[in-house]
Amino acid sequence: EIQMTQSPSTLSASVGDRVTITCRASQSISSWLAWYQQKSGEAPKLLMYKASTLQSGVPSRFSGSGSGTEFTLTISSLQPDDFATYYCQQYDASPTFGQGTRLEVK
């Protein structure tokens, strides 16, 4: 099983900040990585796939990069609606998720 490790576990930031979340895979997954946003009491929402392709309808302030074992999700200018938990997920093998990064108000 491919292990996914996210950092940090919790990130405190303010509206307007630029924030970056990192996701590391235990082995190379090429670019087979997706990012999700989850708000309390809701299902995860797909943000990005193939490491850097924005899902339709997702604001362009979200961007993704990386390949192999290291990936990042960047929000260029935080908006109030962005405070949530973010998960990465690999799909190079049987799907596995990172443990999550909780983005909270500073």
Added chain:
Amino acid sequence: EVQLVESGGGLVQPGGSLRLSCVTSGFTFDDYGMHWVRQVPGKAPEWVAGITWNSDNIGYGDSVKGRFTISRDNAKNSLYLQMNSLRSEDTAFYFCTRDSYYASGSYLHYFDFWGQGIQVTVSS
């Protein structure tokens, strides 16, 4: 509008069985693979099982292999999860999700639509 609606959850004793159903609408069901993903509140999601559009390729997470069975009925636009020999660690919200790829022979993908989830509690 794509909709996935789960049912069949509830409280069951350890060792018991439960069958989850997911009725879908808003897309051509037999064009897409489908999955079950579960999540304990406050924890990361865990992929449970996946099935291709034609049921030719099926996969399971290690923690449920041999106990859970995923199936689908394309005529009814429905996905199922038969859960046997349930354990306390199976307690979670279970989400029905759509595979992101059209008519693929693999289930190794990401999930573009999710249901609202249904609670399964395994406890005596």
